Amino acid sequence: MTDVTVFGNPAVPTKGKSLLALDERTRRRNNAEARFRLMGKIAVAIGIVALIGLLLSILSNGLSSFQQTYITLNVNLDAAVLDKAGDRKPENIAKVSTFGYAPLIEKALRDAMAQKGIAVDGMNAKAAAELISKEAPADLRRFVLADPSVIGQTHSFDLLAAGRIDGYYKGRVTMESAKLDRNTSPEQLMLADKLKEAGILTTRFNWSFFTAPDASDTRPEAAGLGIAVIGSAYMMLIVFVLSLPIGVAASIYLEEFAPQNRFTDLIEVNISNLAAVPSIVFGILGLAVLINFFGLPQSAPVVGGLVLTLMTLPTIIIATRAALKAVPPSIRDAALGVGASKMQSIFHHVLPLAMPGILTGTIIGLARALGETAPLLLIGMVAFVREYPAGPPDGFFDPASALPVQVYNWTQRGDPAFVERASGAIIVLLVFLILMNLVAIILRRRFERRW
């Protein structure tokens, strides 16, 4: 009613006044509009500032994770250490643990320093060896086990530098902080600088960040997203393959065939409700039904995929029904008019026209599922996983992690280097989400018809 009193009053007579001179009521209306515009601008500005702040903090923390410091050394794979029996039998070589490989690396570093004439006062060989990641002996061991014939030869290896040294070249560690830091010392940083001058220590693009598995708390420099990417991809595949046909079938039936009665009303209300259920509830369901009742394995992408399918279905059904509704009835009428059956009219005419809308809804549902952590918490996917899952379909049952889970895991670790890794993982996740949304927008722009 207020509308009427403000805007609906009969116009004040303008007799004797110029039309260009604004009267009181017009001015009030104009002012109200100006105020509203200003509020809108402020709202948009707040949104933009928040977004920029978030992006800046993530990018400033995380961009450095795409660079990694390596130390290139010529390591002599000494047969006296690696194959004492001298018979090159794989089972004997496998007996030498990573502890056996560490001295080889230490020696290689010592040799390289002597060759280039590098020395730092007050530093022993053990402290110097701490420049190299604890992952390095494992790399060497894998290399030797893959091909035992290399024993006795000297090979050049690009070994990861320790997390603190890597942090030094990314500005996270400084000489001042190193003085107080129990895990490094200014001498080590000085040595690193000299190695860099000599060309032994280099910083390069960090491909292994996208392919390597997670690493334990003592080796942040080796931690990568490999398994998380595979796990997320498997889950998305399952969600897509299951939720699209089920969602579309349910929507077509409900929209085109189902009789309007109490029962279908009830289903409709429930679908809308399910779309708003907190995602953790689906996790509880997954644990109770899929793992405890059906006996599916823990931490497996198949369980994660099924849980996320349940979560995505309502979104897809709602989007699909909206897309079907948007197809004008004249299309259906025309099809029926020339003698098509109801099913023919739907599958030949309505569904193709609704497809862009359906796919857009599906992709947005998938994007939401990709960023979801809460339901995965309960089905054991928030875990330290280092073994790559097998190829599909067997790999669906192997333990895996997921991208948002990896972010969550890394933010909990003690070593500050994991903050960088977590932000890097967020960037990767954001890029995936942007790509998916981009595809949704392109589909909509290119194929959507307007009437």
Place this chain on the structure above:
Amino acid sequence: MKKYLGSCAVAAILLATAGVATARDQIQIAGSSTVLPYASIVAEAFGENTDFPTPVVESGGSGAGRKKLCEGVGENTIDIANSSSRISKADIELCAKNGVAEIQEVRIGYDGIVFASDINGPEYAFTQADWHAALAAKVVKDGKLVDNPNKAWNEIRADLPAQPILAFIPGTKHGTREVFDEKVIIDGCKEDGTYDAHLAANNGDKAAATKACMALRTDGVSIDIDGDYTETLARVAANKNGIGVFGLSFYQNNTDKLRVGTMAGIMPSVETIAKGEYPVSRPLYFYVKNAHLDVVPGLQDYIEFFVSDDMAGPNGPLAAYGLVSDPELAKTQAAVKARTPMGPLN
């Protein structure tokens, strides 16, 4: 139409395969987030040095882990529960009810709990009584129990810095909180005589007096952190007056940001905790389901590897990360070899 039928068929196949659980070949571990870093270090080394796959280590808390362990026997239940506190009677009863008859208790070492403030702040030399006087809801003043009036540390003891009291302590869901309550607050309560005052007020009811000791003030001076140590660190970084409660290993990874306080005159370190001098420490455990030992490949090897000198010994990677090595490790190694199940709780 054909496409649609095709995807339906794929869905049906997926659902059908979902009904068949595949044999599990990797070890599944869940439990305490305090033990998690150590367990993942061991799991990583185990995967590197043996032909067995790297075990999967979940966190989620000690209590949740033990409950999962006691869910039953079978491939979709976990093999090992990490725990930062000892198993409870209720857990053992739950285990027995679900057919988990034999559990092995393995003590892997000790974990210290330290009190640290911003690196640029003053140095602190605490006693348990200081902490009780700073955080308890009621303290004794002029012979009477009154609401805690202390606002700055030097009001408690003149030689402490004149800095407002602000503490970030672990929330009640953490195992660390239990140790904090027991070894700092209650001990401090007994030390400064508040316990006797509570005892008198409760007509000699010891349980009620202990409970009264543990009641912390709620005027915003003591803040529960339900997240992990990274959150506590962020809070201390944001508020220079704050003093946070951390695990020793976490502190050792952040010595460039935190200044640790002494407790009862002892500096926390792996050595002082091993000698039993530093008072605030606790044992860490994991619990193994014996029924899984010969079913899940590598389980026996894993637990033997975990407690081996190479890993849990004083010069091993766990000690380097901040675990205090157990002086009785040899005993644990023998027990693990013999697969000795744990007896009833005493």
